[in-house]
Every structure is written in C-alpha cells, then in structure tokens.
Amino acid sequence: MKLNWAERLVVNNPLRVWEQRLEVQRLRGLMPLEPGSLALEIGCGRGVGAGLILKEFRPSMVHCMDLDIRMVRQAKRYLSAQKKKTSLLVGDTSALPLQSGTVDAVFGFGVLHHVVDWRSALGEIARVLKPAGVYFLEELYPAVYLNFITRHILLHPATDRFSGRDLRQALAQAGLSLRHALELKRFAILGYALKEG
Numbered sequence: 001m002k003l004n005w006a007e008r009l010v011v012n013n014p015l016r017v018w019e020q021r022l023e024v025q026r027l028r029g030l031m032p033l034e035p036g037s038l039a040l041e042i043g044c045g046r047g048v049g050a051g052l053i054l055k056e057f058r059p060s061m062v063h064c065m066d067l068d069i070r071m072v073r074q075a076k077r078y079l080s081a082q083k084k085k086t087s088l089l090v091g092d093t094s095a096l097p098l099q100s101g102t103v104d105a106v107f108g109f110g111v112l113h114h115v116v117d118w119r120s121a122l123g124e125i126a127r128v129l130k131p132a133g134v135y136f137l138e139e140l141y142p143a144v145y146l147n148f149i150t151r152h153i154l155l156h157p158a159t160d161r162f163s164g165r166d167l168r169q170a171l172a173q174a175g176l177s178l179r180h181a182l183e184l185k186r187f188a189i190l191g192y193a194l195k196e197g
C-alpha cells in the first residue's frame with residue numbers, strides 16, 4: 001500500500017535518515033556481507049536506505065524496488081551518483097521481478113507492515129534469496145501504526161496484521177530462520193533472518 005501525505009512526512013525527513021543510519025550500522029555489525037554481494041531493497045522509498053546499504057555493506061549492486069513510481073523517481077535522483085551500483089524497479093514485494101535464488105541479501109525497512117499479503121511477500125523474499133542468504137528487516141507492529149490516533153492519520157492495511165509472534169511463525173514457514181532480533185515487544189523489530197537449506 002502506498003504512503004499517504006502524513007507518512008511521507010514521517011519517512012522523508014532528517015530524523016529518519018539518522019535513525020536508519022544507526023540501524024544499518026547495527027545490522028552490518030551483526031551480519032556483514034561478502035564483498036561483491038548482490039542486494040535487493042524492497043520498499044526503497046526515496047533511496048536513503050540503498051545509499052546506506054552501499055556505504056556500510058559494500059555490495060556490488062543494489063536493486064531498489066518500490067510499489068510507488070514517485071518514490072522510485074525520487075530514489076533515482078537521490079542515488080544518481082551511484083547509478084552504476086544501483087538498479088531501480090517499480091514492483092510489488094508480493095511478486096518480486098527477480099529470478100529464484102539469485103540475491104545474497106534482501107533489505108526491508110518499514111515495508112512488510114504496508115503489504116496486504118505480507119505472508120506471500122515473505123515467501124517471495126525467501127524465493128529470491130540464495131541458500132544461506134540474509135533478510136534484514138526493520139518492522140513496526142500494529143500498536144504503533146493502528147492505534148487510536150495513528151489509524152486516523154496514517155494509511156495501512158487494517159486486517160491480518162502481524163505481531164512479533166505472527167512474524168516469527170511466518171518467517172519460519174517461509175524457510176527464514178530469525179537469528180538476531182532487537183525487539184521493542186509490542187512495537188517494533190530490527191534483525192536478520194537466514195534462508196535455510
């Protein structure tokens with residue numbers, strides 16, 4: 001689901017850049033990538049995450065994908081200095097336009113909770129990852145984005161949302177084994193999962 005005006009304000013501001021920088025550095029500290037890796041960022045927004053992924057993880061290439069063509073256009077401008085190491089795609093996380101078993105790492109910052117069929121999206125993430133590939137995730141739970149205030153301001157799917165327990169179960173069902181998670185119990189998770197097998 002695309003962002004409304006209020007959430008565009010929330011994600012497109014310097015505080016979010018600062019927060020995301022800390023998160024990407026933390027994730028790199030937990031699980032660095034091999035040199036020359038191929039990465040995919042789902043729901044890339046305006047491209048800040050991809051810039052940080054390139055700086056911290058040093059992959060050879062990042063595919064940056066978003067459902068919203070306006071976001072992809074912004075990301076293209078934001079990443080123009082790194083165009084040899086980025087490819088921009090418009091697409092849906094529930095049907096990734098990539099071949100199976102081709103990607104070393106998938107990054108998703110605040111994306112899955114926007115996806116109506118988030119379980120299929122996890123299946124797609126597992127499908128495109130190579131064996132032992134990594135899914136780095138930062139996600140929010142409904143207590144943050146569907147509480148009595150935010151449900152009137154932000155725009156998210158309202159049914160079949162996930163808590164930490166649902167997310168853990170669905171990750172395992174998709175063949176993704178959660179290896180490290182910093183979790184604010186009812187609110188948010190930052191961590192990574194490995195593709196089994």
Ligand SMILES: C[S@@+](CC[C@H](N)C(=O)[O-])C[C@H]1O[C@@H](n2cnc3c(N)ncnc32)[C@H](O)[C@@H]1O
Binds near residue numbers: 011020046109115
């Ligand atoms: C909360 S924003 C996060 C943007 C960026 N990752 C960040 O952390 O600042 C969620 C992004 O996911 C995109 N999005 C929502 N549903 C999507 C889907 N099904 N497939 C791909 N992108 C999606 C939105 O357009 C939006 O850019």
